[in-house]
Amino acid sequence: MRSVRIGIIGLGNMGTAHAQYISEGKVLGAELVAVCDINKERLEWARHHFEEGVQCFEAVEDLLAFDGLDAVMICTLHYTHPDYAIKAFSHGLHVLIEKPAGVYTKQVREMNEAARKSGLVFGIMYNQRTNPLYVKLREMVTSGELGEIRRTNWIITDWYRSQSYYDSGDWRATWSGEGGGVLLNQCPHQLDLWQWVIGMMPKRVRSFCSFGKYRDIEVEDEVTAYLEYENGATGVFITSIAEAPGTNRLEVIGDKGKVVVENDQINFWQLQMSESEFNRVNTEKFARPKSREVPLTVPKEESGHHVITQNWIEAMTKGTPLIAPGEEGINGLTLSNAMYLSTWTEDWVQLPIDDDIYYEQLQKKIAQSTLA
Missing domain, CATH: 3.30.360.10 (Dihydrodipicolinate Reductase; domain 2)
Known part of the structure; x- marks a missing residue:
């Protein structure tokens, strides 16, 4: 079974941390293939830091349209989590969002409904x-x-x-x-x-x-x-x-x-x-x-961000129940x-x-x- 091809949207503190441990092979069955950030300095860092096969995008839409992806991790500003998640589902991509789920419940309900309709694996980074x-x-x-x-x-x-x-x-x-x-x-x-x-x-x-x-x-x-x-x-x-x-x-x-x-x-x-x-x-x-x-x-037992990511990967590949389903972020x-x-x-x-x-x-x- 081939690895799940992951794209990361947002290379701030958390996005960078997730990209690091995935690229280092700490999540079995996952492969970092793309990153995206509007900050050109962060993209330049990524080009020098990661392997040549990792694609770098300035626009979220370009990353989502990249046909070499299976799933995305969304690590951007709070307001954007639901919007990017909904767009990712429309591209047939599994999604893992950083906390919080969003800023207000109205937008998160819309995200949850899009996730339900998509049938894709939707998780949230509740590593605690x-x-x-x-x-x-x-x-x-x-x-x-x-x-x-x-x-x-x-x-x-x-x-x-x-x-x-x-x-x-x-x-x-x-x-x-x-x-x-x-x-x-x-x-x-x-x-x-x-x-x-x-x-x-x-x-x-x-x-x-x-x-x-x-x-x-x-x-x-x-x-x-x-x-x-x-x-x-x-x-x-x-x-x-x-x-x-x-x-x-x-x-x-x-x-x-x-x-x-x-x-x-x-x-x-x-x-x-x-x-x-x-x-x-x-x-x-x-x-x-x-x-x-x-x-x-x-x-x-092992705990932390990489455990949630590993569980998300296994939910896609093995049907393992999610520790932190994305829909529960609304609570x-x-x-x-x-x-x-x-x-x-x-x-x-x-x-x-x-x-x-x-x-x-x-x-x-x-x-x-x-x-x-």
Whole structure:
């Protein structure tokens, strides 16, 4: 079986990284045959760095029309992901997009529909789904070991970014350039993992985003959001780019215990009796359920970007289920869109959100953007 011939659109940080490991043979069954970037310096670098057989294109349309391709990886600005993906599907190409899926749910629904109609393999680079810690936590939730989920709390404030980071590109941290701030640029992995691990989306969101609170930017740099779920569970999400040292702590509390993921470790406190059962039978005034810390074995499996890419290749060649189906990119984006909309309207937002209302609100921000 011949290798899947890959083209990469966008040679920024991530596109270059993907091109490097594919060209080095770290993804079995994949061959880098083409790259595309509007930056001529990046293309000149590619011509000198990769083998002679790798074609270089300035225009996306030219790369998509190249008959030596089977699939493309899209590593461009956020707004372009759905547009390029839809065009790739129309050319009969399999697609793997970088996160986020897009900027607003309306365009992502269109992309998902195009993917469905094409019948092609569509993935998204949610490489954190390969992190053994989160894989283990998801297994515990799915198996019922934690019982019904009651509360989740994620503090993710170790995305420190200085003003010099934002000053490095005039498109950064603008509504017209990136479409958002810490939620859309730094936190897509956490927003995806949050709903993926616990296996459910909230029914409504109330959020408080601060725009340009700590940095001279027009988008959000700090967020606190409160979520409610159909089963009565609640969730809190806190993020910032201005805390040092930052924190990355996920708590998931169920009827049967508590799990904490922090500092590259996962800890489980298991109740000897579920809280609901204890409360039903207990007759002592100040008694509380007894718990024990249970050692968890987390296999040291390969994780990272190349694992997602390898899985995408095997989905094409072997029919292997995708770790991160592209259609699921809308879930994390829905959470960030809901958080923005709640802040803008100063009210609760019900899920699923109204795509048109969000799009209208976003257009108002774009019209006022420094790049407008």
